[in-house]
Amino acid sequence: MKNQPISGNDLARFSGPQSFMRLPQLESAAGLDVGFIGIPMDIGTSWRSGTRMGPKQLREQSAMIRPYNIQTGAAPFDALQCADLGDVAINTFNLSDTIRIITETYAAHLKHDFIPMTLGGDHTLTLPVLRAIAAKHGPVALVHVDAHADVNDEMFGERETHGTVFRRAYEEGLITADKVFQIGLRGTGYTADDFTEAAGWGFNQYLAPELWHKSLTPLAAAIKAKIGDQPCYISYDIDSLDPAYAPGTGTPEIGGLTTAQAMELIRGLRGLNIVGCDLVEVSPPYDPSGNTALTGANLMFEMLSILPGVPYR
Amino acid sequence: MKNQPISGNDLARFSGPQSFMRLPQLESAAGLDVGFIGIPMDIGTSWRSGTRMGPKQLREQSAMIRPYNIQTGAAPFDALQCADLGDVAINTFNLSDTIRIITETYAAHLKHDFIPMTLGGDHTLTLPVLRAIAAKHGPVALVHVDAHADVNDEMFGERETHGTVFRRAYEEGLITADKVFQIGLRGTGYTADDFTEAAGWGFNQYLAPELWHKSLTPLAAAIKAKIGDQPCYISYDIDSLDPAYAPGTGTPEIGGLTTAQAMELIRGLRGLNIVGCDLVEVSPPYDPSGNTALTGANLMFEMLSILPGVPYR
Amino acid sequence: MKNQPISGNDLARFSGPQSFMRLPQLESAAGLDVGFIGIPMDIGTSWRSGTRMGPKQLREQSAMIRPYNIQTGAAPFDALQCADLGDVAINTFNLSDTIRIITETYAAHLKHDFIPMTLGGDHTLTLPVLRAIAAKHGPVALVHVDAHADVNDEMFGERETHGTVFRRAYEEGLITADKVFQIGLRGTGYTADDFTEAAGWGFNQYLAPELWHKSLTPLAAAIKAKIGDQPCYISYDIDSLDPAYAPGTGTPEIGGLTTAQAMELIRGLRGLNIVGCDLVEVSPPYDPSGNTALTGANLMFEMLSILPGVPYR
Amino acid sequence: MKNQPISGNDLARFSGPQSFMRLPQLESAAGLDVGFIGIPMDIGTSWRSGTRMGPKQLREQSAMIRPYNIQTGAAPFDALQCADLGDVAINTFNLSDTIRIITETYAAHLKHDFIPMTLGGDHTLTLPVLRAIAAKHGPVALVHVDAHADVNDEMFGERETHGTVFRRAYEEGLITADKVFQIGLRGTGYTADDFTEAAGWGFNQYLAPELWHKSLTPLAAAIKAKIGDQPCYISYDIDSLDPAYAPGTGTPEIGGLTTAQAMELIRGLRGLNIVGCDLVEVSPPYDPSGNTALTGANLMFEMLSILPGVPYR
Amino acid sequence: MKNQPISGNDLARFSGPQSFMRLPQLESAAGLDVGFIGIPMDIGTSWRSGTRMGPKQLREQSAMIRPYNIQTGAAPFDALQCADLGDVAINTFNLSDTIRIITETYAAHLKHDFIPMTLGGDHTLTLPVLRAIAAKHGPVALVHVDAHADVNDEMFGERETHGTVFRRAYEEGLITADKVFQIGLRGTGYTADDFTEAAGWGFNQYLAPELWHKSLTPLAAAIKAKIGDQPCYISYDIDSLDPAYAPGTGTPEIGGLTTAQAMELIRGLRGLNIVGCDLVEVSPPYDPSGNTALTGANLMFEMLSILPGVPYR
Amino acid sequence: MKNQPISGNDLARFSGPQSFMRLPQLESAAGLDVGFIGIPMDIGTSWRSGTRMGPKQLREQSAMIRPYNIQTGAAPFDALQCADLGDVAINTFNLSDTIRIITETYAAHLKHDFIPMTLGGDHTLTLPVLRAIAAKHGPVALVHVDAHADVNDEMFGERETHGTVFRRAYEEGLITADKVFQIGLRGTGYTADDFTEAAGWGFNQYLAPELWHKSLTPLAAAIKAKIGDQPCYISYDIDSLDPAYAPGTGTPEIGGLTTAQAMELIRGLRGLNIVGCDLVEVSPPYDPSGNTALTGANLMFEMLSILPGVPYR
Numbered sequence A, B, C, D, E, F: 001m002k003n004q005p006i007s008g009n010d011l012a013r014f015s016g017p018q019s020f021m022r023l024p025q026l027e028s029a030a031g032l033d034v035g036f037i038g039i040p041m042d043i044g045t046s047w048r049s050g051t052r053m054g055p056k057q058l059r060e061q062s063a064m065i066r067p068y069n070i071q072t073g074a075a076p077f078d079a080l081q082c083a084d085l086g087d088v089a090i091n092t093f094n095l096s097d098t099i100r101i102i103t104e105t106y107a108a109h110l111k112h113d114f115i116p117m118t119l120g121g122d123h124t125l126t127l128p129v130l131r132a133i134a135a136k137h138g139p140v141a142l143v144h145v146d147a148h149a150d151v152n153d154e155m156f157g158e159r160e161t162h163g164t165v166f167r168r169a170y171e172e173g174l175i176t177a178d179k180v181f182q183i184g185l186r187g188t189g190y191t192a193d194d195f196t197e198a199a200g201w202g203f204n205q206y207l208a209p210e211l212w213h214k215s216l217t218p219l220a221a222a223i224k225a226k227i228g229d230q231p232c233y234i235s236y237d238i239d240s241l242d243p244a245y246a247p248g249t250g251t252p253e254i255g256g257l258t259t260a261q262a263m264e265l266i267r268g269l270r271g272l273n274i275v276g277c278d279l280v281e282v283s284p285p286y287d288p289s290g291n292t293a294l295t296g297a298n299l300m301f302e303m304l305s306i307l308p309g310v311p312y313r
């Protein structure tokens, strides 16, 4: 039998190890299908900090999640061997060094064939993760759910921050531009072409106002059709959600997605050849109740539920 | 003239007695049509505690509610004699003793013909309340709004907790199984049949994803038609709402109802032969702003507004 | 070139002056097209206080807004000369004296031809602002977004409070009654005609339940058509939003607007002859995260984006 | 037997009526020795508001206090008939009218011979209370514990605010100047004689730095000796305490008293002919934990414990 | 070399396992000198709940503690083999069953010769822990630091709660009455002999007022002399501290100890034959900043620093 | 007349510009005696972040400070020309670049003869500030109040962080080692010589336990005598205070100073030839009440009050 989360009927949910869903904690990905990895950083953020505490709070809140997805029938732990691989040992005083460490750590882990599911941390982390992913799988399709396109060229002269990730990934050929889907974009910008330049590269952008009052199930279907069976990465920035649903984040933008839409979107992507996922930008000091992290942990579970090989009951 | 809430034009809303809607506080239900009763308990909860402070905060926030329901025209205080009957004197160290006390207290109150409206407190309380209700009225139809079905068989070997209420009620014949409506179910479970066994008993279950993006007015109409004139109980777990709308609760689940949907549902049930209501699982420490309790207090007022005999202007 | 907000790429968003959008701070409106003015008051509130800290927090959170409205293409700072005119020097111990001071301050400012955009403060302030506006422009059309109609006759014997504003404005001829649009009304009242008397004067009222689950774009179009080119004032009470979206306010009412709806409404009003706007009732102590103020600041920016003369890219 | 607080062994502390110490709630002071009265106001405050919620939170937290003062042996409820007289029906929109209402309400109550113990509310309330007290008892000695002397002449042209109370009381002859003791003064001022003018009237002032690191028992003894048997009023501003001990207040000043010193001071005043007490400036929004109010409620109980006639066991 | 906490220079303090001081997590005490054990319960509390989250937050905050006690020179990890033994699998719905489970779990662990250091949880847990301790070591001397004597006979008819612990321990002969030292007692009571009956049994009680403004070093020396080399247990209730120092607890009482005094007391007990320690009553929902838990974790480290065998540098 | 803070009697304290004490905001130090400068950074912190918001909250809370120091008689604005010079335009993504920018900015400002008073920001900033200070004044005496010695050699391989400041300053000859006074040291360390190596360089260290229960006036006198008239810098880390007094900081350590002691210390240093001061490590997200920042702002004012040339009344 595969690793199972500790049951809330065996050990009260407010106790036990603080691993993701109270899974076993391992050092190596050998033998795993899925590994949860924390990257506790916030030095790539431009406004409110605090995401360094994100992995801790995501794991704490994940204790409430039971193993079976009642709404969809997914039973990920019946077939996938899952564990928590702990945190990347970042250098909290040096962003570029941290980026280097992340790539190296993921490259080492990815000698094993497993799917890394990353608990952030600020969005900068997706760049070094994609470098390791692309080194293994080649350029990937990308589903990027976010209030922001994160395609700035530089910020204060720095080329690798939480706001420049996907321009760098494009330039470096880590992603297949016309298989990039950016969903939930909104907020304000510096010029009229803050977003549109990326559209010129081939990025498919879905601004929030197009999505208001609607189910995202059709959008998910369309995206799935376009991506086909190319290896695909999902990067989920919690600020794609409206601040009503995810107040605990660093750069909230009003008019965002609902959690219902987020779940419709993820559930609709079932069948993709997913090779990695992340959930970023949960900032615990701005939501001490833990509800934002609870939301993030549940979305992580939804992504787990659509991985290749998950049986449905 | 019937008892009236103290008007905010006579005494500032932030002052006066802390009874529900600043109604008179009585010891006995004699002569009442409706009595508000607090059950300040949280020892039946499995994750975050704090609902023992729920009745206090519900009453505090209810001070903002005025007597006339502008949106529907309901004028409950024109026709119903209402009062606050205070709190049940529970034993906070002993769950099973508390359950016994609740049933006895309600049985004593129900020697008078009035409708008890209960301010919780964790959901465990609905079981002993239903025992007293069924003793008076026979098995009741049930509208149960909740993220959770609360039909576990046992938790840590205990058969009466906030997660087992409606299995026990079914087994004991307190409720009419095919007139049970569970609305808003979602979250995760231990097995594929966590919910479906109850469906086998006859329970009608409405999972949250079926309800997203929709008015609940048609659902309410359908439920009302099926229940007919059987005595009916409404049990409203605040966690049926999305955590964006009700962050202050013990076991929040994402993807829930909006308050608009909650009001559509309750308003659509007008005409039922309601014999009791409760509003449970408000946990003040997780929402010090009081907004979750304000929401709960308003939903209580909406339930009051559809009781038999309420005139509409 | 017109005044520009300090760019987040020149000076980190968490630094710099605390003016609205980090615009220049001026004493006089001479030469301006738009002036942001704070009125830090809460002595006109009936339930929770704290809006005296509103202008501070609105300005603090406005630092996150960039100058270009990506969703609509509006580029207000390309054409309009904007600045922050600081706070009105109110008398915090005396409501009637404060009302006098506001009118006089606005009258003095309005010797210059500019559009005042007011950061509140409790809703009482709209009355003295309208007095100054009407003295310059004559009676105005009014778009009033609020959970409350604010048409009480008096409260504790006082005729000028946050709950009586629009009755006084009507009586004094500051507004054109049949061009008044009250949007988002809900909550509870003292009598069946709490709202309907104002309907008799000609006010157009849109209760929240009519607006649930819907885009407000059609409503905006209808309002715009009715107002035509009459000078128009927009008064935006943050409590028009659901408490999920705006928890930090003094008299929250459940079942309110979403921020998406608020933006649809404002964007749909583009083309009106707007002569003033306000954003009121943000109460920072009830949302220390700052998200309610962030929402308010963004709605202010949306109103700025539809002012006459704003170019769209 | 006299009225007793509801015992925590009869009814859990988190339930029951929200009166002070869960005493009976009465309308009239007839037959009482002591009456607790709330004055829920904050419109006399100059910086942070919120004290309008003070009486509510003081009563809520008082539920934790048991009837017997273990540290001193005082047993106030063995001899004194106590009750909660509810809140004064202030006009929250008009400070001067509120001041009038307070005096009239107290004057009416004081037709009965009892000691009013006031739960504030901002410090402005002490002026109208003293007017009623002096009308009955003549000029009183005053023990005034506060970070501030509250002897401004006016603020924004207003002569009756929370910062002018004791100048007005002096001018009106409500207090005996050389029997006024101001304890804990500190903070900053506008001129060198902000405090010293009052010293010229005869006020005895004890600045905080003189009191650091010391027991206040000797000071209390000295004050008691000087006051003798003149009727005496104690006005306790919670901001006399250091913000570490009382964070939830409107105008905190660092370097204040400890709660140990506050208790030493009050206990040392036993034997005075106390005719009234107040506890003011608790602002709940700035301490949602309730600990500041808990502190205030305990200091109120300490003052109760030294009233004339209290037996010691 | 013995187990070492993960260094903050190897892995950022905000990452890594959530064990106490990031020590290894083990199932068995075999080979250990010291084992940290969590008991996540709050169903024995009488006022505010929330201590069920205590062990989690104590561990989270303990990540900031480095291995060497700079102020005293203690180097516990140089000589003692330490690990985290996880949480006791309590039954959160049944207090008496939980008490049984705790005793059995500790009895099983204590087949190994190690010192259990317990992270609470409410104070009820000390009774079952003492049962296991006394079964191994015989009656113990007790240093009990607390605002409350916890010697009630029963509460709501229950004989085993957080308020009755030391009466039961006395009756059962688990502790040597004249070697019991209760330090920091204060607050209020039901009768004059709430505390004094225990004094009659031989308990040595030190009320808070005796300790104000003083170093506790002399008291510690006196206690140490009286206890001699009898096996000794330290039970540290965080509410012994003043709420200024430990706001996050269930039954705070003003006028308590400072953390300086707490450290003086513990440091002064070095040399005792300590066989167990606990730190109880940290309630995270009432201090989301984590500072109360940080204080508790540091006091735990101070107790660790005085265990037999700890070298001093 | 010199620049004066805006009076709270001219403009309500909750309004007006958000400069330090509402002083004029200038770009250049020309003509100033004292300039307040913000350095909004937190990327040099090792545990909790958030100090990037420090300067904002320090300025906001400084609005409560009046110009005259009642307790000491200091009247700094009578003689010193003071202004707020805004924030340093740091690069929030790059610590070493930020350090470079700070030195350059201060070097440019210090072409004028004025005293920079820095609002932090994390403690890293003191290193680049000292570089600029020493370039102008030569090596300085240092009064360093802190829980931590900040003399690590490196952290994660980085040599310039908030934990290495004073080792670097010593190595670079920016400070005169035997005129360095480190006050309030405590907490835990990695080895026995974490602090003592610095003692070997000549640093004078005062651990917290030596200071408990004592006035710091004698210590200040001793320090002043040893420093004599050498140019002196004061670096005040808010975590020198006990977390009870300053909860909003990144690396709190229990058993710290009281604010009374902090004021005794600063006041006792009057007469030193102070050439610069800073107040660092206020982290607003961990104290949303603002009280920690209020404390910091008051300590800044105390430092201002002892600058050369300040008259005393």
Ligand SMILES: [Mn+2]
Binding pocket: A123, A146, A148, A150, A162, A237
């Ligand atoms: Mn992003």
Ligand SMILES: [Mn+2]
Binding pocket: A146, A147, A148, A237, A239, A240, A251, A281
């Ligand atoms: Mn984003």
Ligand SMILES: [Mn+2]
Binding pocket: B123, B146, B148, B150, B162, B237
């Ligand atoms: Mn339920």
Ligand SMILES: [Mn+2]
Binding pocket: B146, B147, B148, B237, B239, B240, B251, B281
């Ligand atoms: Mn539920």
Ligand SMILES: [Mn+2]
Binding pocket: C123, C146, C148, C150, C162, C237
């Ligand atoms: Mn309004």
Ligand SMILES: [Mn+2]
Binding pocket: C146, C147, C148, C237, C239, C240, C251, C281
């Ligand atoms: Mn409103």
Ligand SMILES: [Mn+2]
Binding pocket: D123, D146, D148, D150, D162, D237
């Ligand atoms: Mn005062």
Ligand SMILES: [Mn+2]
Binding pocket: D146, D147, D148, D237, D239, D240, D251, D281
């Ligand atoms: Mn004061």
Ligand SMILES: [Mn+2]
Binding pocket: E123, E146, E148, E150, E162, E237
């Ligand atoms: Mn205890």
Ligand SMILES: [Mn+2]
Binding pocket: E146, E147, E148, E237, E239, E240, E251, E281
């Ligand atoms: Mn205790």
Ligand SMILES: [Mn+2]
Binding pocket: F123, F146, F148, F150, F162, F237
């Ligand atoms: Mn430091």
Ligand SMILES: [Mn+2]
Binding pocket: F146, F147, F148, F237, F239, F240, F251, F281
């Ligand atoms: Mn430090």
